Amino acid sequence: MESLIKKFLQQNRHWACEKQHDDPAYFEKLAEGQKPVALLVGCSDSRVSPSLVLGGDLGELFIHRNIANVISHSDLNFLSVMQYAVEVLEIQHIIVKGHYGCGGVKAAMQDEAYGLIDNWLVNIKDVIEQHQSELDQILDGQERFNRLVEINVEVQIENLKHTSVYRNAIKAGRKLYLHGWVYDFSTGLIKVLKTDEPGVWEDVLATEPECTALS
Numbered sequence: 001m002e003s004l005i006k007k008f009l010q011q012n013r014h015w016a017c018e019k020q021h022d023d024p025a026y027f028e029k030l031a032e033g034q035k036p037v038a039l040l041v042g043c044s045d046s047r048v049s050p051s052l053v054l055g056g057d058l059g060e061l062f063i064h065r066n067i068a069n070v071i072s073h074s075d076l077n078f079l080s081v082m083q084y085a086v087e088v089l090e091i092q093h094i095i096v097k098g099h100y101g102c103g104g105v106k107a108a109m110q111d112e113a114y115g116l117i118d119n120w121l122v123n124i125k126d127v128i129e130q131h132q133s134e135l136d137q138i139l140d141g142q143e144r145f146n147r148l149v150e151i152n153v154e155v156q157i158e159n160l161k162h163t164s165v166y167r168n169a170i171k172a173g174r175k176l177y178l179h180g181w182v183y184d185f186s187t188g189l190i191k192v193l194k195t196d197e198p199g200v201w202e203d204v205l206a207t208e209p210e211c212t213a214l215s
């Protein structure tokens with residue numbers, strides 16, 4: 001079998017060559033600096049890569065990923081990313097992008113021991129505990145799992161609002177738009193759960209996309 005690493009390196013060289021061909025100044029412009037408009041917090045799952053799913057170009061998204069897209073007030077890694085994004089890069093949007101079928105959320109639900117990661121999943125177990133009565137009312141296991149994925153995104157957005165970085169930005173008169181999304185890897189589509197920016201992009205969701213399969 002062909003080495004996957006070999007394939008990655010071949011693809012990288014091909015991609016760099018194509019980019020350079022399409023726009024000879026492409027890499028020079030990127031080297032000058034970045035001005036992304038959004039910070040995206042997503043899950044590390046290999047099936048939900050934000051740049052691929054959103055068709056984003058380099059320089060557009062500042063991304064932080066961890067298991068189950070958790071925003072933890074004791075996570076210096078995330079807080080540093082957020083501070084840099086908000087205060088230095090001056091991003092305007094923060095997107096929390098969860099996904100249905102999230103293994104991290106499922107593991108927290110099943111309450112099995114996985115070792116070190118159990119400490120991280122305590123964040124999700126807290127979410128379960130806080131929303132136990134709502135979850136208990138959902139009899140279908142799959143539906144309950146899906147709802148927990150959604151609740152987790154909603155809770156992480158609330159956690160965002162409690163960070164000192166967010167509070168300081170608001171105090172300083174900045175407007176930060178928060179968005180809660182859930183990606184469905186069985187359809188490839190994103191569902192918008194929450195947004196601070198109503199009325200701006202909803203028409204996109206109501207229109208058929210331009211797609212070869214539909215023409």
Ligand code: CO
Pocket residue numbers: 043044045067068069099101102103104105
């Ligand atoms: Co996940």
